[in-house]
Amino acid sequence: MSADIEIDAASGSPEGVRLQKVLAAAGVASRRVSEELIEAGRVSVNGRIVTELGSRVDPEHDHVSVDGTAVQLDVTKRYVMLNKPTGVVSSLRDEQGRPDLRRWTDASEERLFNVGRLDADTSGLLLLTNDGSLAHVLAHPSFGVTKTYIALVRGRVAPRTIQQLVAGVELDDGAIAADKARLLPESKAGAGNSLVELTLHSGRNRIVRRMLDSVGHPVIELVRRSFGPLQLGALPIGETRHLSKVELGQLLTLSRSTDDPDGDEK
Structure with missing residues (x-):
């Protein structure tokens, strides 16, 4: 990553692209409004506030933020x-011939791949992208990106069971605790069942199902409602949508705020 910002000068040929042009190409604002953002001190490059309109950046390596939110400069992503x-299995080609993600990825001109995985019997939010660097941060358990699930489980879940999930349970591959857990209204669960919302950052295999099974409440249905800052919202099952600029900025900000050590599965 380039740590320095090349400034336009009367002599020589400065490297990089003018910052306001890069911002406009990224869809942040028009070039004129981008200039106003720069002059107002709202734009930073590699963590440094930039106020000079002659500033130039390398779109392939420099990190640009507006009001503290990261901007994706690569328009091919x-x-x-x-x-x-x-x-549906979280694979681009299933060797067993089961329904896979090609139904959605083949519709894109770019070669998209899934960030992490969801079990075939789990529904919900799955991110598809061609941004390998961001995918690495979001999918790898060492970065601690949180996910929230809603599980329909058998039996009436008691408040002490919710407390137990947060305090931690012992599984065959070690102890695990939810970051958050709460019991949702019984009226939405149906007779004899309960709805539990769990938030955790673990990437262990089928961890939500195993945690709830360990406290005596096997999962009937499981859906992932959030992934990092992303919320599934009202997106219908089987449908897709492109992330908004706000959502993308939140994801990029999250990924750039992490240190880079070296999947994700429920």
């Missing part, structure tokens, strides 16, 4: 949210 249905 794509970010698509999918509400994955149950019965």
